[in-house]
Amino acid sequence: MKQVSYALDEPERLDATFAALADPIRRAILARLAQGDATVKEIAAPFPVSQPAISRHLKVLERAGLISRGRVAQRRPCHLEGRQLRMVVDWLENYRSYWAEAYGRLDQLLDELQAGDDTPQSTNGREGQAA
Numbered sequence: 188m189k190q191v192s193y194a195l196d197e198p199e200r201l202d203a204t205f206a207a208l209a210d211p212i213r214r215a216i217l218a219r220l221a222q223g224d225a226t227v228k229e230i231a232a233p234f235p236v237s238q239p240a241i242s243r244h245l246k247v248l249e250r251a252g253l254i255s256r257g258r259v260a261q262r263r264p265c266h267l268e269g270r271q272l273r274m275v276v277d278w279l280e281n282y283r284s285y286w287a288e289a290y291g292r293l294d295q296l297l298d299e300l301q302a303g304d305d306t307p308q309s310t311n312g313r314e315g316q317a318a
Contacts, residue, residue, distance in 0.1 A: 197274065200252055204275055207251040212236065213244050220254060220267035230265065 207213050216230055231241040245265060248254045252271040256263055 203251040204271055207247050207253055213248055224264035224266045226262055226264055
């Protein structure tokens with residue numbers, strides 16, 4: 188596994204990011220923002236929760252560094268911040284070789300089991316005996 192060095196505050200940001208991603212509404216908000224910037228009202232429209240609840244979700248996402256909020260005249264659009272998601276991908280990448288090796292061992296075991304299925308099954312030494 189390759190070593191990745193993080194700045195001092197990055198482990199805490201990674202914790203906050205995973206905590207933010209743990210909620211399905213927040214993941215859906217990120218999916219919406221991947222299509223383009225949106226206001227709180229636009230984000231809240233499809234959800235069966237109140238606008239203040241959506242605002243609380245947005246604050247969690249903002250603290251985790253997953254979104255930012257801007258100001259365009261009277262609008263305050265939310266914007267997806269891909270850099271923080273990149274840090275999660277980089278962290279997960281450390282485990283790719285582990286999982287590739289584990290899946291390789293599983294493939295090998297399945298091949299061995301399948302090859303064993305091709306041999307005649309023993310019935311406790313009763314092959315060829317009349318019933």
